[in-house]
């Protein structure tokens with residue numbers, strides 16, 4: 001028996017042998033969900049529970065897929081994620097999938113037995129096969145990404161952007177084929193296949209163009225005289241939902257948003273450390289001496305995420321709750337920043353009046369001090385920056401540097 005077989009048997013035992021097994025995962029239906037603290041087995045089971053809801057749909061009955069087949073696919077998919085990455089790992093994929101699942105439930109699209117979904121609503125364009133394609137895209141959207149953020153200097157050393165962009169899709173479709181699940185998605189000419197590929201191929205660097213398209217879509221839905229091309233509108237809705245899900249950390253309850261933000265910065269500065277070692281220029285967002293957690297979150301929400309969510313909520317009103325939570329989170333980050341600035345002023349007054357020797361590094365984020373008390377004070381002010389380990393590229397367990405789009 002291989003390790004994988006043993007792993008699979010344990011999973012089956014967990015699911016079938018324990019009558020209370022499903023009670024372990026009540027929070028996949030909760031916006032307060034987080035994958036933190038879940039084992040890989042728990043994560044795999046959470047994914048199974050989401051897909052199980054969709055595969056029970058009468059519209060997809062013609063495709064028979066066994067529970068074992070589905071599990072085997074999820075286990076394989078989990079194994080191609082680079083879990084050494086602080087951020088872009090299988091837990092992130094599960095988080096994106098759960099977010100999408102939650103939003104689809106809020107929209108009344110799931111469960112499909114929902115009799116209250118009005119035909120006039122934009123989300124009524126989403127059919128079971130589109131939802132299946134969306135969920136597949138969500139769980140596979142960062143599969144096997146080995147690389148570097150393509151906007152960073154290190155990427156230009158050896159990355160061919162077009163190859164990297166198709167890597168997630170290639171890996172995902174190979175696994176779908178291997179496990180006989182590609183029949184659900186169809187061949188390369190099918191609509192569902194096109195939905196999955198177009199979602200995976202969407203270039204997030206074109207964020208502003210993308211937000212403009214969603215604004216236009218809101219106008220079309222609000223103007224009864226507009227001509228709607230159903231397939232185009234459907235594709236845009238699918239992309240909108242998955243893009244929101246991909247950056248939904250900033251719309252989660254603040255305690256989870258903070259944790260995700262720290263992990264993301266950790267991944268970025270690991271990349272920056274490597275770029276420095278190689279003598280390459282380093283973007284401020286990847287530079288441990290320049291990055292400020294609060295600023296990165298405030299700017300990301302203000303200039304990227306809020307605009308996207310608010311415009312999507314103009315089309316799909318039910319996701320307004322996420323934009324509201326994001327605004328609350330923004331206020332929390334802003335108040336944290338003010339407190340830090342206040343503490344910094346206090347700190348400067350104390351340090352100027354003492355004999356302490358201080359070294360300000362460029363933006364003043366990092367300091368060293370001969371005073372243990374002041375060092376402690378400093379660590380308290382910047383816990384999420386100070387605790388990041390300096391990356392050692394000779395270390396086999398070093399993070400795999402992951403390409404990311406916006407986040």
Ligand SMILES: [Zn+2]
Nearest residue numbers: 092141142246
């Ligand atoms: Zn992602």
